[in-house]
Amino acid sequence: MNFTLCSSSSELRYPLVEGLPYTNKNMLESEPFVKVDKFNKKDNTQVFNHDAGKLVMSSNLMPQCLNGSYVGKNNLKEPGWKLEFVRTLLIDNYDSYTYNIYQELSVINGVPPMVVRNDELTLKDICYYLYEETSFDNVVISPGPGSPTCPADIGICLQVLLDCWDIPILGVCLGHQALGYAHGAKVVHAPEPVHGRLSEVEHNGCRLFNDIPSGHNSGFKVVRYHSLVIDAESLPDELIPIAWTSSMDALSFIETQKSDFSSEYAAGYFSEKLKNGSYSPFSHSGKMRSVKVLMGIMHSTRPHYGVQFHPESIATCHGRQIFKNFREITEEHWLNSRPSFIKKRNFDYTACLQMPQRLFTEVPGHQQLVNNADGQLYSKASRSSLVQNSESNASCSGMVDMVNLLHPSAGVKYLKLRWKKFKHLAGTVGGAKNIFCELFGHHKAENTFWLDSSSIEKRRARFSFMGGKGGTLWKQLTFKLSERSDKILKGSGFLSVEDAQGSSSSTFLDEGFLDFLKKEVLSFCYDERDYEGLPFDFHGGYIGYMGYSLKVECGASSNCHKSKTPDACFFFADNLVVIDHCSDDVYILSIKEECTSTTPWLDNTEQKLLSLKASATEEGGEPTLQALRSSKCQGSFIVDKSREEYIKDVDKCLEYIKDGESYELCLTTQMRKRIGEMDSLGLYLHLREKNPAPYAAWLNFSKENLCVCCSSPERFLRLDRNGILEAKPIKGTIARGATLEEDEQRKLQLQYSEKDQAENLMIVDLLRNDLGRVCEPGSVHVPHLMDVESYATVHTMVSTIRGKKRSDVSAVDCVRAAFPGGSMTEVQAAGNTTGNHFRVTTFGESHGGGVGCVIDGCPPRMPLSAEDLQGDLDRRRPGQSRITTPRKETDTCRILSGVHEGVTTGTPILVLVPNTDQRGRVYDEMSVAYRPSLADRTYDQKYGIRSVQGGGRSSARETIGRVAAGALVLAYVSQFQKVVLPEELVDHHTLTLDQIESNIFRCPDPEYAEKMNAAVDAVRVKGESVGGVVTCIVRNCPPGLGSPVFDKLEAELAKAAMSIPATKGFEIGSGFFHLDDQGKIRTRTNRSGGIQKKQNTVTRDKREIELRALDCFDPCVVPRAVPIVEAAIALALVDQLMADFAQCHMFPINPDLQDPVRQPLVEAMEAAA
Template identity: 65%
Template sequence: MCRTLFLAKMNTSLRLFSSELTCPASESMQYTNSSLRVSCFIKKGGGVRVSNRNGRNAKAVVCCQLMHSHKEEESNERKRKLQEPVLVPVKKADFVRTLLIDNYDSYTYNVYQELSIINGVPPVVIQNDDWTWEELCHYLYEENAFDNIVISPGPGSPACPEDIGICLQLLLKCWDIPILGVCLGHQALGYVHGAQIVHASEPIHGRLSEVEHNGCQLFHDIPSGKNYGFKVVRYHSLVIDSESLPEELIPIAWTSSTSTLPFIGSKDFGKFNTHEVQPDQSIFIDPFLAKVGSGSSNQFDYGKTRSARVLMGIKHSTRPHYGVQFHPESVATCYGSQIFKNFREITDDYWLRFRSSFKETHAHSNACMQISSANRLYREVCRSISAENNAVDQLKKIVHADRHLEYNKAEMKHLEMFNMVNTPHATTGSKCLKLKWRKFGHLAGQVGGAKSIFCGLFGHEAENTFWLDSSSTEKGRARFSFMGGKGGSLWKHLMFRLSHQSDGSSKGGGYLSTEDCQGSAETIFLEEGFLDFLNKELQSYHYDKNECEGLPFDFHGGYVGYIGYDLKVECGVKSNRHKSKTPDACFFFADNLVAIDHKNDDVYILAIHEESSSITQWLDDTQEKLLSLNGSVRVALEIQNSHPLTFYSCKAGLAAEKSREQYIEDVKKCLNYIKDGESYELCLTTQIRKPIEELNSLGLYLHLRERNPAPYAAWLNFSKENLSICCSSPERFLQLDRKNILEAKPIKGTIARGATKEEDELLKLKLQFSEKDQAENLMIVDLLRNDLGRVCDPGSVHVPRLMDVESYATVHTMVSTIRGKKRSDVSAINCVKAAFPGGSMTGAPKLRSMELLDSIESCSRGIYSGCIGFFSYNQRFDLNIVIRTVIIHEGEASIGAGGAIVALSNPEDEYEEMVLKFCLELICQRNSFFLS
């Protein structure tokens, strides 16, 4: 079974004794929770350091209770009994229990997914300020709940207490527990022992370097040196100054080259974390592009940069403490899994040696996984993870403690922190829904397609209508479209506004206004916010799965609408700095809808009703209208060509939110934050606006979908709010399908199409092989892997498509696909909360980046950067990212655009890219009000 801190029963309490061990002497070892004070960025020679540090080694007798300081508590008699160790037969553990400390990073759950498989059980995740030092010691040394500790990456500096939290104390005082620090955790290991933290010669984010190492156990079975295939992903602006390393810290790895490398174009791409790709899949790179990249790298600008060799790994000379500057958990790091496997081996070996040092008289003590007090945390984690999880099944077999053990309230307070996602709410008022549907084979083409169907059924008034429009189905990017209007007895309209956004104090509470099909309206205050309300609503619906058999799509009725960007306050952000002019969320409950299968050209009509009702009137009426649409194609043309599109009655011209100079200055602010390690990537946005008096919004949308068809396009009209949304988005935010597979398809990297076929192909290749665009995309892929990793079964998150280039009417884009299997105990809404807003619109780390962007951008993004789509009553959903969208609200039209700012960004180029995106949108509206 598992070995861990060896216990001896003394005076009715669990206590661990140690013989004399050599460890670095440091005044810091006497710090208490109240006395630990580290000043931020104490400058010396351009770097930062900890004062009062020295590198002297001394013998210290240490009591591993460590509740306030290391004290000499052992009596001479006790020490005499430990002088003659007797080897105890032991074996390696079946699993290893890790405490994973999250430094508010967006890659922590990638580490979580790795460790869940390698360790045999999922780690327990806490944020760096969740526990006091006393609480941490309680779980480490009294509950003996963990075998090792991993300290995550994170924004900021180890010199700033707010950035690093409890990690400095842990590295100082827990000398007897294996610890691995990643990136910020690596820097903290150096900093806490006196090394200086300085700015790197240049920030490196989402870019690769080759690494060589000294062959220590952490790099067992990993090649070393230039051209040997050990390529790693780096996300950092600060580094440990190798010249300042104290003698107790040993350098174990460093960059082997002065150049960074692109991901695509590497002949070793097949070695990148192959476990991320399912067995029957591989990372896709077009064979022609791979050939060009491997043999002709000089034809393209890879953005290679020169810098001094950088320290990439350290270890402590006497403690089982290690640090790596790079990110082994990244999808593009070679041998990343092997590093975590090696750390498990280090942990196994450490505890084997530790136990072997005790006399036979202590051999009766149980390994802590065999006693109930050491298993309470993992038994709680076991409750919060799907029973289908193999790692948890293994844990259940090993843990023999009483399943009905009652925890006292104090323990439960701490155990609640381990729930990654709230348990789905129980609801009191359940609703039993019945579904009726009809199919019309090969009808769509016969009646003029999706545009003709929408305009014929809903387009004359177009009020309170929706159209989730897969207007681009090329290469199987999308298959189904859904449309509808004001429906039957279950139809209702919901509008939500956050409260007190302007003062930055709101954390999600707000006012929900609803109106039913009869026109009855009410407004209520939702203390827990809109997403909590929607979660409870979806949980309340019951239905017969047999009624859905034969339907090839997952939306059978339910909520259709949008979630605005500012609802980020319900997903972890502390506050909003700006107030949105538009509602923060608007939805219809659609009980009647039309679906189109573009692949088979079929049309479906669906109606849901409560169990006591059996109304089929809408189905009959809609069937009759559908079958009579043959001669009604002209309706769509009339709407599309109606006179308001030329719009000379606009009250004023186009107004940009930021001038060229202001936007360039904002880019420079972002670059400074990146240089200081506050963010890896910041997705900066702005908007243009134009006042209007009158507009045929649906006609505008029909122009948009014709000139720039997109797989996740949408039309929404909320007449009560005087709000219309014309969306031509090519990007999927998140989908949950009937097989419980979550999928995200972030876009990062855009370039305009060429005027000729040859120019177009060259521009496509330029995008494919751009190191800057690859870095942008990789950072967001790793972020989305993290977001899915919070709610998916361990080991299920993978990347079947990495950095594909997709071509649309006006642009080429770089797109990746991330998938994972949803945990059975997680609700649909909580999947969205784990990932919203979409990482491609925020940057990484997400929380810190959103806070910084709020301080830079001058107004709320509103609907832009949020998501549009459906939540079916069967708990399936599909949502896009709101980009390439015209918002028409209360006499004003607006478009948002922006770009990802990374270390390689040039401020002037970023401004030109933002303008390009605006221009492409405006070109799609040629002859419309924007260019009148």
């Protein structure tokens, strides 16, 4: 039985653990888990002093709870009140599958969740919405790339798991790992990376798996995307394993479809194995009984759950039931804690559908598409009940009027569509090829397009569209991203527009190309009656291409490469010819401004088509085309990367996947062949004949000297007039066989390939996510999964994903949500990586498990061992003398990847230096107080985390990774360029490098070294410290490094030097300054003084001459330099301020000290008592 006594029950909130209520700070536990407060084992009674003056007594008898597990069944009576809907805060860890969870929760909960990125809100904000505004009933933490041990990967999630202990929380994949890591479990590499593969799962019958079978052949098969797992042996007592793999064998999708599972067998197996929820393959001490992988955990006293697999995947069995069970857990939780609140909220159903206004108006980078979906649902609910804001003339919270956005009144162009149809004409005039060549093939087919369904077998593509320049509304858009679009003006660039008369104009688009295109498309209006009777959905508009660099307008962090071609080119096609390959009909269409009545293009094209038909009839046979020549070319194609380089790239991809940074990487390379002058259209006609495809395309942007010849069986997206959005990705291809028997064998080989199934499954889940961003909740579905389709030369594995587009998004929004197709957007850890080509990422904390670095970009075949790095690490090691920290660390490094048999492999090099003298308890007192002159407060205010690991990432011990990488770089540059190493700079006749290094100050002058020694001793005995100057000399530095304006070499060097902890100043070159006796700043040299006099210099060919500069120079540049310096500093600051504001300061920061991340629960409870 369970009873609770208190002076005022209405003042307390009662979170729920498996249907058993307990008060806000008083956690009732079964006997093996008694940890908190004083517990009288004799009578199972806990006595607490809660909030001064309230006496709370609890007694807990759980006869069905064995071995630390929850009861398998809920013994509570069916509640009289249920939540009409459940509001979920969905924390997105920058994952590619978050919106699959969004769609599932929208259906299960009755209202879409609110999606926020893991770095958009502070803990104070989340707690405010959870506890003060009661805006959400539960929290779901999404999957994501990376590891929960990396703050940049996991964001706010660890704090939410630790502080929001009485809120139902479900963690998926990375969220599951975060639940374990937050409470002390270890996250390690899985026995092998598992991505897009299925496993059978057993569970212990806990509430999360209610009505779900368990074990081998039970039918409970789940999809896994992960490289890391929670080490079951490291689980603390408060975390209970609730699910695990039945075996180490992965299953293919075809196997899951042909399962011989029967409900009768499963019921018997289920009841036999679960034993009232007590069954587990792990003893609670953590010893594994098998090699089974942990798939689920729960907290013993909190309503917190985690699953390693992906319940939202299209191929996971019973995935929706898991989300349904979590909803029921949430309902029971609040029913037992605040039943009166549920009654009130259900009564005021419409008002409660509103999400917090601040989440809409203040969260940076939050997609308005999510907001609008909530607004749409709110509008539907408000039809039966008008909800008015308490303030007059105020709109409802978070609501956006999308009608005005999608149908702007200003700048609307009202167009008229005219068209004609010619029945059964195409075949009689030679088909699409002949029509295009006769109508548009002249003058090298300049400024023409052809969306060519050259393969129409099995009606995969029914229509072809073609056209060219000629109409009054025709124009060409050419967009090129700004050079700085990756850094500050993200997505901005230059747009050039050429109209039908040949006039050109150029403008700079601050908001990028896609925003411009969206406004353009939404500005065109014409009557729906104009296209009644047309069997196709494209009636004119923009036709062109988007380059992959435009991903910076779709959420990507940056572009690594600059395209030589325009980033986007589009025609506005106002005249076009359409061929219906099913009926052989031909349509001609023309768009005109509403005031125009004449249709000259339609009339002329009709005459050409009829004359073409007449000539074909007179000749009495199939018309022939004039031969289209292409110049002969010798030689073969050249691959950009050699076989060895490509294999190394594959290895690098495998490393990223192993470390959990990606589910799937599409590695490509290019083949090139210089062929000189040629007939581009002739090349395309040859291509479409040799490799016919349903989605072939020809685009000729002659002004840019650019032609696109495409022969693709794959369609990215399709949006029809009814708002149905469809993606049809291909993953898995095999060449067709030479014989009918071999062809069928290859088709079966593709269908049963686990590799191809995994790839296809990953891309299907990805596109379900992308469509889920813009489609109505619950509408995204997969009518065809992993079908094998046969084409002229290949068999392919194809899936179809469909959804109903929301009314508040445009066609361009749909493209933005899914572009680039099939890509996993990289999320770079902010502030931990330096370099663009030679990239170094440091990791670890001063008093954590270790520190180190990942070095990416080192060339292959370079000799390297740990000993090569150890020398410099020993030079910075602590505890070497009385003037360094007494911490005893060996700083012994280990190279874990990127080196094989003593040489580099060209793949990322991981260097690890374990911490052996952590001294964590030294920081106990500092965990609640800031250390003066250190980064404690700054770190806390920025991230909301009070690290107890010695300053976190701001600790000087972080520089170990830099030193290790620097040692490698010194060895590299000494071979690549004639850079002089330190030992070569020493005059060995007077002093050796060893003698300098033996000096604790590393000062080459023994006399000054003694003075330094005395100065340091004087301040050391006072408990103070003193600074100094380090001079670094680089000789033989090649000219031309860096670039003008913002990326000067001096600027990059200053950034690198100033990023070193405790650095307060940076000087470079000959203009070193000093203070004279009066404290005035003076420079030691003035080599630019008198620049208007004759001076000695050298010419470009290194001749010495005298030169008198006749230009105008200031005798003193200081006065005019003042605004320049102010502007330069302001530009640098605003860039950093914008980034910092967007990441961390959209909402107020809690001025109170945060509890340490690792503070144990017992201490927190004792402090509260």
